[in-house]
Amino acid sequence: MIEEKLFLRTRSGDESFGFEKEKRRRLRAVIIVILTAALLAGAWKAYDILWLRHRYLITAYCDCPICINVKSFRNGKFASRKPVYWGGIAADKKIPFRSGVELVPATPTDWFAVWRLLDGRRKFVVEDRGGKIRVRHLDIFFPKDRGGHEAALRWGARRMRIKINGKLAD
Numbered sequence: 001m002i003e004e005k006l007f008l009r010t011r012s013g014d015e016s017f018g019f020e021k022e023k024r025r026r027l028r029a030v031i032i033v034i035l036t037a038a039l040l041a042g043a044w045k046a047y048d049i050l051w052l053r054h055r056y057l058i059t060a061y062c063d064c065p066i067c068i069n070v071k072s073f074r075n076g077k078f079a080s081r082k083p084v085y086w087g088g089i090a091a092d093k094k095i096p097f098r099s100g101v102e103l104v105p106a107t108p109t110d111w112f113a114v115w116r117l118l119d120g121r122r123k124f125v126v127e128d129r130g131g132k133i134r135v136r137h138l139d140i141f142f143p144k145d146r147g148g149h150e151a152a153l154r155w156g157a158r159r160m161r162i163k164i165n166g167k168l169a170d
C-alpha cells in the first residue's frame with residue numbers, strides 16, 4: 001500500500017514537471033518570435049530613416065494631350081529644345097539641363113519595375129521641365145515607340161533614391 005502511494009506521487013510529480021517544461025518551452029518560443037519581430041521592425045525603421053526617406057517621386061509622361069495639356073509644348077521637343085528621345089527626363093529647375101540622373105531602386109519591387117518597364121534602364125538625362133514638377137520629383141518621358149501613354153501609366157508613380165551626376169542625392 002505504501003509503495004503504491006509513493007509510486008503515484010512520483011508519477012504525478014513527473015507529469016507536472018513535464019508540463020512545466022512544456023510551458024517554459026512555449027514561453028521561450030513566444031519570446032523569440034517577439035524579439036525577432038522587434039528586431040525586424042527596428043531594422044526596417046532604420047532602413048526607412050537612413051535610406052528610404054531620401055527617395056524622390058518618379059512619375060512618367062508622354063506627349064499626348066492628357067500628359068501635356070499645353071498644345072504648344074507638344075512640339076516634339078523638350079524644354080531644352082532637343083527633339084524628344086527615350087532617355088530624357090523632366091526635373092525641377094534645381095537640376096540643370098543635361099544633368100545625368102540615375103535611379104537607385106531600394107526594394108525588389110522597384111528593381112522589378114525598372115527591369116520590366118524601363119528595360120533595366122536607370123540612367124536618364126534632364127531635358128524637360130513641367131508645371132507640376134516640383135522639388136524631389138522626376139518625370140520619365142516615354143516616346144511612342146516605347147509604349148507612350150500606356151507605358152507611362154504602367155509605370156505610374158514610384159518612389160526611389162536617385163544619383164545626380166553620379167552623386168547620391170539627399
Ligand SMILES: [Zn+2]
Nearest residue numbers: 062064067149
Ligand atoms: Zn500621355
